[in-house]
Amino acid sequence: MDKWLSHPTAMKILSVVLALLLWAVVHIDTDSSPQTVTSSIDTKTIEAAKINIEGLDADKFALTAMEPTVVRIDVQGKLTDLLSASSIDDYKVIVDVKDVKPGIQELPLVVKLPKGIQLVAMSPRTVTVQLEEIVTKTFDLQVVAEGKPAEGFVAGEPAAVTLSTEAAGPGIEVTLPKDDMQRVGSVVASVNIEGADKTVTDKKAKVVVYDTDGLEMTNAIVDPGTVMVEVKVTPPFKKVPLQVRYTGTLPDGFSIESIKPEIEEVTVYGDQQTIDALTVFDGVVFDLSKVKASGTFKVKTQLIDGIKSVDPSEISISVFVDPTVTRTFTGMAINMEGLAEGLTAVVRTPVSGKYDLTVSGAESILSKVEANQITITASLAGLGPGVHTIPLDVVLPAYVQTVAADGQPLSVTIEIVDDGSIGAGTGVETPPDETGTTPTVTPPATPDPGSGNGNAGGNAANSSE
Structure with missing residues (x-):
């Protein structure tokens, strides 16, 4: 290897290669090299972005119509920003109706986009709205x-x-x-x-x-x-008049001035047949002996046959009492009823043929009683000739009672004679004022507490309803 490197020809070849490499490094154009990095900008289309309303005074106006309700928007931005704003709610399209008057109007749309994202296009860019005045009314x-x-x-x-x-x-x-x-x-x-x-x-x-x-x-x-x-x-029910029944008597020395239940009707519940036949409810019984002074008394209702319940279940009765006073009505006519045909009746006792009637009651009541409000009747029905002691039936105004002498029943002595014997030596004559008929005074159908009855000779509250 050392021999090869030391060879002159090899050295020359190596020198040329190094020179070419140095030239290439110095003269190559980096700007003309291919782009190898991908762009980070991207676009996104939202087909149905909801239009939001701002500035609406809900106390005064109502948005009754809007067209359209959604718009199409195109946006662009970095891929990372687009990915982070993936929800459609991140892209807000707004129409401002503040200071808009009632009616139909076309208004511009405004877009609020997430940070780093820009609007490219929006369709449409306006919206038509209808505002109406709202009102509140009580029904x-x-x-x-x-x-x-x-x-x-x-x-x-x-x-x-x-x-x-x-x-x-x-x-x-x-x-x-x-x-x-x-x-x-x-x-x-x-x-x-x-x-x-x-x-x-x-x-x-x-x-x-x-x-x-x-x-x-x-x-x-x-x-x-x-x-x-x-x-x-x-159950089936019906409203019927209330009729209070009374029992007992007031303490000695007191008389009723007024007595009145707080209501006049009650509602009764029961089977249909029973309530259909019912015309009055008398299931309230008031004991007068419990009255010691004027006041309001509560009385429970009592169920009668076929009645399951009564509303109200308790009745308030207002009672006013005063000290008892007496008053005598003199010369009262006695009405005779029921005398058989062909007979004549003559009052023998009292000899005057008239009756002096003493009554008792509260002073405020007795002071207003007139004689024509009182009827005294003797029933002669079924009686033949002879002398008879006849109990009297006395009808008095409310809260007035008869007073009998020595506690005896009120009565008269009446002689009945055959008309054929008159003038035939009997010496019986018929006084002109004793042959009258029954007066046209009708007794009340339901006497009030204290209504007098000569047959009883006492406190008639016992027979009142």
């Missing part, structure tokens, strides 16, 4: 029961008992565009009672707005959006 809520209760039960009127949220005022507030508000037909909450056998309570119901054609207005904003409703599901 009455209709609660509707859907379905049927269990067999043998009936449903009452459904009602909203509480609101699930606090509204600004009574009723339901509905917010709609002004033109739509004119089409509101009803505001309804529905509750299902299918198969129910007891009252449906605390049932949450959605409030729905319907137009005049019965279609739901889905763009309506309602406050409150839900309500709590109740539907009474009961």
Whole structure:
């Protein structure tokens, strides 16, 4: 090898090769060499970028129409930036409706892009919007029961008992565009009672707005959006007049000035046949012996045959009492009824043929009683000739009682004679004022507590209802 390198020809060849290499290094053009690095810029197309609304005063206006709702955008940027902004939500297309007046208008679109990405193209670049003024109005809520209760039960009127949220005022507030508000037909909450056998309570119901054609207005904003409703599901029921029955007597020295239940009707529940036949409810019995002074007394209702429940179950009765006073009406006519044909009756005792009647009651009541408000009747039905002691039937105004001497029943002595024997030596004459007929005074159908009755001779509250 050393011999080869030391050979003159070899040295010459090596020198030429080195020279060529040095020349190539010095004269080669690096700018003319092929590009070996790939570009980092890329493009991206978003076919349906959503148009967002900004600047809308939702308290005054509603966006009722917008065309189009999406746009096509072309963007470019570094591949790394495009990859990091992969979601469509990163590309925001905005229309600003601030200070826009109601009506239809064409507005420009603005694009907000992620950092490092630029817009190349957008189609379209404008959007047409329609704004309408919105209004709020209060409506009455209709609660509707859907379905049927269990067999043998009936449903009452459904009602909203509480609101699930606090509204600004009574009723339901509905917010709609002004033109739509004119089409509101009803505001309804529905509750299902299918198969129910007891009252449906605390049932949450959605409030729905319907137009005049019965279609739901889905763009309506309602406050409150839900309500709590109740539907009474009961046996058949009926409202009937209340008739209070009385028992016992007031303490000595007191008389009733007025007595009145707080209500005049009650609702009774029972089988259909029973309530159909019922005309009055008398299942309230008030014991007068419990009254020691004026006041309000509570009395439980009592169930009668066929009645399952009564509403209300307790009645308040207001009672006013005053010290008892007496008053005597003198020369009262005695009406005789039921005398058989061909007979004549003559009052023998009292000899005057008239009756002096003493009555008792509260002073405020007795001071207003007139004689023509009192009727005294003697029944002669079925009696033949002879002398008879006849008990008197006395009809008095409410809260007035008869007072009998020595506690004896009120009565008169009447002689009945055969008309054929008159003038035939009997010496019996018929006073002209004792042959009159029954007066046209009709006793009350249901006497009040304290109405007098001469047959009893005492406190007539025992027979009052």
